[in-house]
Amino acid sequence: MFRNLDGGKEMKSKKELRNELMNYPFIKPDPKLQRNLMQFGLDVGDGWLGIIKEAWDKINELENLPENFEIFQVKEKFGELTIYPEEYNEDINDILLKARQKSIHTCEICGSEFAQKENINGWFKTICEKCKGEKK
Numbered sequence: 321m322f323r324n325l326d327g328g329k330e331m332k333s334k335k336e337l338r339n340e341l342m343n344y345p346f347i348k349p350d351p352k353l354q355r356n357l358m359q360f361g362l363d364v365g366d367g368w369l370g371i372i373k374e375a376w377d378k379i380n381e382l383e384n385l386p387e388n389f390e391i392f393q394v395k396e397k398f399g400e401l402t403i404y405p406e407e408y409n410e411d412i413n414d415i416l417l418k419a420r421q422k423s424i425h426t427c428e429i430c431g432s433e434f435a436q437k438e439n440i441n442g443w444f445k446t447i448c449e450k451c452k453g454e455k456k
């Protein structure tokens with residue numbers, strides 16, 4: 321029953337997941353870019369959305385989450401998933417550190433867990449062999 325439904329469906333679900341991840345209570349995009357930079361969305365490839373989902377769910381379950389907690393920015397930096405919270409505590413640090421560690425071997429494009437950080441013309445990108453081949 322797999323047929324060719326997959327392509328379009330897969331893409332749509334990534335888009336849906338992206339929207340879903342922007343709807344957690346601690347994501348409050350500020351159009352004026354004063355409180356945070358979430359107006360730019362999740363500035364990473366689709367391959368990392370699963371890692372972010374995992375992190376968001378864990379943060380959501382924290383009992384010691386600071387009141388009015390917000391995520392400040394989500395981006396790719398030196399080939400790593402970088403999430404800046406507005407406020408830290410030990411549990412938040414731990415969750416975000418694990419997400420970053422996972423991103424270092426997860427392809428930012430397809431989500432394969434057999435990726436590694438590559439230096440592509442001076443830009444670091446965490447990418448798997450397959451996606452690297454397709455980029456050439």
Ligand SMILES: [Zn+2]
Pocket residue numbers: 427428429430431432447448449450451452
């Ligand atoms: Zn890949």
